[in-house]
Amino acid sequence: MASPPDMSKTTTGKLERYNSYIRRLNHTKFLSASSKLLFRLTLLAALILIFFFTLNYPPLSDNSHHVLHHHNFLSSTFYGGGAAWEKKVRHSSTPRRPNGFSVLVTGAGGFVGSHCALALKKRGDGVLGLDNFNSYYDPSLKRARQALLAQHQIFIVEADLNDAHLLTKLFDVVPFTHILHLAAQAGVRYAMKNPQSYVNSNIAGFINLLEIAKATNPQPSIVWASSSSVYGLNTQNPFSESHGTDQPASLYAATKKAGEEIAHTYNHIYGLSITGLRFFTVYGPWGRPDMAYFFFTKDILQGKPITIYQTADDKEVARDFTYIDDIVRGCIGALDTAEKSTGSGGKKKAPAQLRIYNLGNTSPVSVGKLVSIIENLLNVKAKKHVIKMPRNGDVPYTHANVSLAYKDFGYKPTTDLASGLRKFVKWYIGYYGIESKVKKENDSSDD
């Protein structure tokens, strides 16, 4: 007799098959649930990315406010949009005298910018600063100037000139009457090392600022820093505004010259009132460490050799060194005589003022003489290394004729190089905490 089938084995086998079927089913369900979750997460991430992209990049449409703008979502609009920030902006830019100006000073953390901001504030104008605090030279000096300005209730917004969102926001908050545009990539010789930085600041940044200004209603009047370097290879002397400026010797000069032409265009099309000031080698307390008088002082004190350039025919190189206080008076004179812009909301209503002035000292001094004045003030002999001027963008001499600025706003430089350098050296040894015979001598002889 055939033995009966082993029912227990059959049942167990069926159970196992059933369980494995259930496991497969669950696994498939799990896989399908995970892929759904993954799909949803991917979709969400894509939506977030699209959201930030839309928020932070310009539309492709022809919107002039955004054309030059490359915005980052961590930048100023995000940290600069709050009520407390707006209050600081308003407080800083509100004038405290009748008919006072409300001035946006770009480059307010810089040498000329910080001096002008203080002078304007002291006479009762409202001043708001703008600076990107870049590291072209020691940013701690810019921060120290910022702290000084803060003591006088001047707020500096930290942003780049190319930040169109931020600039638009500033003009939404404050009806600026004037812009004193001093932010720039400065330095003649550095242009060979980093040409693009000159294009970014002196051309793209300037255009961005003008784009915002032209679209504002009412449009502000603009005073901005051009440079003596635009005279380039000009040989007529002293340099007058009527001389040709179409032979720049450096890219720096070329970008400043471009700025003058760009100013012409915005004045012509949009009715912006624009005044360009050609500064001649400005020096003084709180100055720029990249300039010769500044690093000569530093190197002489540290016992390091300095290099003095001579022309190809062994002549001395000379500059019309101009003291900061004279430049500040020139800037304020230009602001005070600037007429109103004539356009509004991007439309010109009538011809507007367009001016250009030299702001120099009218008395060139050789670099050799500059060094001997510094040696005397420091009471230290320099280790001089005289070489022929390399082809680095420098020109052999500068000399300003300032009769136009004198005629139009009474500009008259009053500080000779020795007196101005004395003030610079006094500041230098105080700021850098240098205790030496230098200090004693300056303390006993200075004002």
Ligand SMILES: O=C(O)[C@H]1O[C@H](OP(=O)(O)OP(=O)(O)OC[C@H]2O[C@@H](n3ccc(=O)[nH]c3=O)[C@H](O)[C@@H]2O)[C@H](O)[C@@H](O)[C@H]1O
């Ligand atoms: O008026 C301007 O528009 C410019 O002025 C300034 O340029 P510059 O007149 O070239 O000043 P600065 O560098 O101090 O050199 C002074 C002298 O020292 C000579 N020089 C320089 C360096 C060196 O090692 N040796 C030397 O002899 C050099 O050959 C020169 O003769 C600003 O920097 C610039 O931003 C711009 O505003």
